[in-house]
Amino acid sequence: MSKLIISFFLIFVLFNSCQKVPIEYHLVTPNLGARKILVEEFTGANCPNCPKGTDQIKNLAALYGENLIPMSIHAGGFAVKITNSKYDFVVPAGRDLLNLLTPPEGYPTAVIDRKKFPNETGLQLFLPSWAGYIQSESSILPKIQIELTKKYDASTRGGTITAQLTPLEDINIPLKITFAILENKIIDPQKDNRVSGGHLDNYEHNHVLRAILTSSDGDPLGAQFTKDQNLDVTRTFQIPVQDGWWNDENIEIIAFVTAHPLITNTMEVWQVERIKIKD
């Protein structure tokens, strides 16, 4: 009997030691530095969970402003036309990026700065992790700066984009650069499981990947970069004429510098910048 009493006492001690220790934290707004973050969101018109992710990116963009640069890639099983769809958002470059960054386990999903974060199974990240990783990325000091200038002739719909790269320290790692054309304000149906019927006819698609001006995994830049010694990289582009989209008022071009995966074993984005082709 005494043993039983002792046991109950031990259980009581165990239960009684159950104090909740609060974690102190304060709501903050992010400190914006020179480092900009690339968020590659994989989505599709037939993906009912994806608008939730898009909203989260929009929400974070409201906090980070120009320091957060989203790219919406329509690729994978959900990237198909649905009822009343006018456009097929799938482009070969999107498929390439899906293969390069590995298809996700589920949606919403995004790749942040192409970084494999500790304890993550891959580059693709589920929504709850985005805010924290974006914040940790934004606190990193950039090693390289990008300044974009463009020349665009609206009459011919052609132009050039130049990225002036300024190393902020000596760099001895092979790097690559990617230029991508994105389009905003495309109105087309989207599945959304938060709305009645699960379908929105007039959904506004933003930051949609339309084309990549370099190789999908980037063009090599070299492996030796001296601090403050600028390097200009220029590509030409042509905006097609197509009914309803490829609206040059809504086109933006992003450029980002990444590590060379074959040599560095990582594809991490070092810096990213964007510019509208029409002011």
Next chain:
Amino acid sequence: MKKQNQTFLRIFSILFLLGFATIDAIAQEESVSDANSPKITGFLETRLNFFQKDSTIDAFNTPQYDKTLYSMDSWLNLSYANNGFLIGLRFDVFNNSNLYSIRNVNTLTGIGYWQVQKKIKKFDITAGYIYDQIGRGIIFRSYELRSLAIDNALVGLRLVYDINDQWEIKFLGGKQKNQLTTYNPVLKGGSLEGFITLNKSGTLSIAPGVGAMARTWDDATVNQLVSTVQLYHPDDSLNLYYNTYAYTIYNTLNFGNFNWYAEASMKTNDVLKDDDAVTTQFSGGTSTGKFVDKTGTNFYSSMSMSLGKFNISLEGKYTKNFKYRIDPFEKTINQGSINFLPAMSKQNTYALKNLYVPATQELGEKAAQCEIRYALNDQMGINATGSAIYGRLDQMIYNETDLEFNWNKDNGAILNLGFYRQFYDIELYQGKGGAPAVQTLTPYAEYLHPISDHKSARFELSYCQSKQGYGSLLYGLTEVSLDKYWTIFASDMWNFKPVKGNQIHYYSAGVFFNQDYLRISAAYIKQPEGVVCTGGICRIEPAFSGARLTINAQF
């Protein structure tokens, strides 16, 4: 971890050598004291997949189809018993595996489990990887379920003390396994369980128990969580705690043929990922999906009774915010669960009854199920099953009814005939927004025909009529046991009226070899992508096209 594995391997090798030496030394005494003889046993399970791309069934666009073309998952268990010691070791091999991550290649090799156990009179000590549960597992369950890629062993220490013949107290603590590493948060808990006979004849007894399980987050998890929630809109701010505690009280009452189990559990404030919680956006408006801090409750009860020719079992469950995870971010779907909430749907065996299986809703569920079996005579019986599950908003999300007739003839022939009906909220369970709930009507039949000793033929035929989900399907299987060792089978699942796309045949054929210690199967398989569930825990199984070889051996 690697160093830890190496150290353990050395220790294990020494113990093995000692064991073999002891085997030799006491071999002559085996007949005298077999129970104390050292004993080594083992079990091997190996699955080899050979992938063949087939875009018509969506079996493509994963590294296994595009690059590796092959994968292997293998587990070799060894157990050594000597002088009251029990030592276990498991060597895990994952080559190009898609078991833990269906879109990635997972290659890992190492010690996936080891355990040392010794009972010293009333005191039982276990160290290493521990599989255990408290009550029905509602506040804690560590277990392995390979088909669903679940292996959440507690890596730590367990101490059990037999207070007397009726009462036992248990303490356990450690970290949860994460493939070949561990998660950082720490778990600790315990239980007190008893067994009391209330009458002299022993027909009335109770088995009460209480338990607790605490989780303490580590700094890395807290930092990641804080870096996420500190950016929340003030309307969405929440309280965070280092510690969360779950408590449970349970009892089993036995009275003759009547058995009643009841368990009530609660959980202190915990950070839960809630995909439906409304968030306030800095960009204006609202969206859904955020972390919330909530307390949790769960009530579970089951009872069974035998009344002459009737056998009746009932189960019910109420769940509110009872998700208990080691990692609030739930980076992988099935890993990281601390607890297990029993499922409230029938575990089906036939293919077309398994197309739509409900996953347990950890954030909110009210569910009940009932099974009644009536024996018509010694050979024939009728089985009726029904279950209903309501979601967080009290909406019906799943129900099923099944009526089955069984006939086991004296000559070994078996006939099962049944009719199955199902309602499944595919939007909720599979996130298919706007998709109508699936309703199915499935008549099915199975017949086993004995031919001679070790020779038999089994036939299965079922038809699933539905205008949602996959659409309508027909399934047929023929399995012939040729002799004591060899069995061949062929099957086809024909999606003859798909909701969209073309008709598809998912056919398979293969052979089994069975011996006392060895079972080998080789098959060519085509199967659709689907949700595979066991006990309410589900995993998305990618479409498969190719050959599969499995080897199971015990020694």
